[in-house]
Amino acid sequence: EPEVTQTPSHQVTQMGQEVILRCVPISNHLYFYWYRQILGQKVEFLVSFYNNEISEKSEIFDDQFSVERPDGSNFTLKIRSTKLEDSAMYFCASSQVLGFSEKLFFGSGTQLSVL
Amino acid sequence: DQQVKQNSPSLSVQEGRISILNCDYTNSMFDYFLWYKKYPAEGPTFLISISSIKDKNEDGRFTVFLNKSAKHLSLHIVPSQPGDSAVYFCAASLSRGSRLTFGEGTQLTVNP
Numbered sequence: 086e087p088e089v090t091q092t093p094s095h096q097v098t099q100m101g102q103e104v105i106l107r108c109v110p111i112s113n114h115l116y117f118y119w120y121r122q123i124l125g126q127k128v129e130f131l132v133s134f135y136n137n138e139i140s141e142k143s144e145i146f147d148d149q150f151s152v153e154r155p156d157g158s159n160f161t162l163k164i165r166s167t168k169l170e171d172s173a174m175y176f177c178a179s180s181q182v183l184g185f186s187e188k189l190f191f192g193s194g195t196q197l198s199v200l
Numbered sequence: 201d202q203q204v205k206q207n208s209p210s211l212s213v214q215e216g217r218i219s220i221l222n223c224d225y226t227n228s229m230f231d232y233f234l235w236y237k238k239y240p241a242e243g244p245t246f247l248i249s250i251s252s253i254k255d256k257n258e259d260g261r262f263t264v265f266l267n268k269s270a271k272h273l274s275l276h277i278v279p280s281q282p283g284d285s286a287v288y289f290c291a292a293s294l295s296r297g298s299r300l301t302f303g304e305g306t307q308l309t310v311n312p
Binding site: 089094120126127128129130133141143176178180182183184185188189190191192193194 | 204241242243244245246289291295296297298299300301302303304305
């Protein structure tokens with residue numbers, strides 16, 4: 086069964102450093118998302134992306150965050166200058182169609198630890 | 201953000217019995233509701249959904265009930281199996297396909 090792949094599974098960085106979290110969505114999917122879950126808190130929406138543009142972003146997704154689809158297969162989330170509060174599990178998700186939440190497939194996540 | 205709330209952090213049931221997981225929401229504009237299941241070291245996987253125009257949706261052992269007047273939904277699993285042990289997230293959206301607002305999750309443990 087096709088799956089969304091995220092690398093690395095764990096990433097440790099120093100506060101103030103830039104990090105790039107990588108995702109390979111399912112190959113024929115067109116819509117891409119990032120969600121995150123801070124330990125002990127809810128899964129939160131960050132951003133949705135379609136046709137090389139951000140479709141929607143949450144209040145969390147400030148200027149420190151950016152997303153990119155650098156080629157036909159990868160989808161990345163960049164945090165320019167990490168803060169302690171950015172420590173979380175980051176989930177990438179993709180969907181082939183718009184308008185069907187049940188068709189959203191999540192990756193296994195990247196655990197980001199900011200020290 | 202308290203728009204979607206799962207008040208029970210954990211639930212333990214015996215194999216073969218019914219599991220009932222509950223979820224409350226405050227935003228009356230939510231139009232679509234979903235349940236996701238999450239195993240350790242995996243991402244959430246879709247389980248079942250319901251539109252606000254319905255009050256029940258059934259898929260095999262899983263049934264979701266929606267009470268719009270009470271802003272409450274529940275997930276019933278009958279019969280429960282040990283493989284159902286996971287964290288269950290309730291989620292809601294303003295429309296089918298729009299961003300998801302999640303609850304805190306409930307850890308379900310089904311004992312053999």
